[in-house]
Amino acid sequence: MIPEPEPALRDTAGDLQLALGMLVRQMRAATGGGISLSQMSVLKRLDRLGEATCADLARAEKIRPQSLIATVNSLRADGYVTRTPHPTDGRRLLVSLTERGRALVRERREAGHGRLAELMAERLSPGERALLAEAVPLLRRLADD
Numbered sequence: 718m719i720p721e722p723e724p725a726l727r728d729t730a731g732d733l734q735l736a737l738g739m740l741v742r743q744m745r746a747a748t749g750g751g752i753s754l755s756q757m758s759v760l761k762r763l764d765r766l767g768e769a770t771c772a773d774l775a776r777a778e779k780i781r782p783q784s785l786i787a788t789v790n791s792l793r794a795d796g797y798v799t800r801t802p803h804p805t806d807g808r809r810l811l812v813s814l815t816e817r818g819r820a821l822v823r824e825r826r827e828a829g830h831g832r833l834a835e836l837m838a839e840r841l842s843p844g845e846r847a848l849l850a851e852a853v854p855l856l857r858r859l860a861d862d
Contacts, residue, residue: 741754796818
């Protein structure tokens with residue numbers, strides 16, 4: 718049985734969750750709307766990993782295959798992804814980015830990185846920026862599966 722975290726750790730977790738949520742909202746505002754977080758997550762994953770089946774994407778995104786299929790269908794309708802037959806298994810389809818999808822991922826990445834860098838430069842001292850850089854690997858460890 719996993720022991721209950723101490724109250725101070727729970728408070729830190731709550732503060733971190735709030736701060737990260739606020740940052741995500743700022744990044745979304747900087748990059749514009751029109752596409753959901755789940756849709757953007759699928760596009761970014763396809764950009765990083767290349768084509769994949771819906772089942773593989775659902776596992777990677779930790780969502781139900783039915784939810785992923787709905788997301789892929791909407792992305793396909795908007796011209797961001799295509800589906801093609803799997804080369805060795807005719808029952809499966811591969812999802813891949815279109816050029817429009819790649820352009821959106823690139824545009825969002827550049828806008829988000831730019832805005833976050835601006836915030837860091839405006840609001841953090843050089844020492845605080847160095848401290849934040851040291852915290853990034855820790856945040857990645859928390860995010861890893």
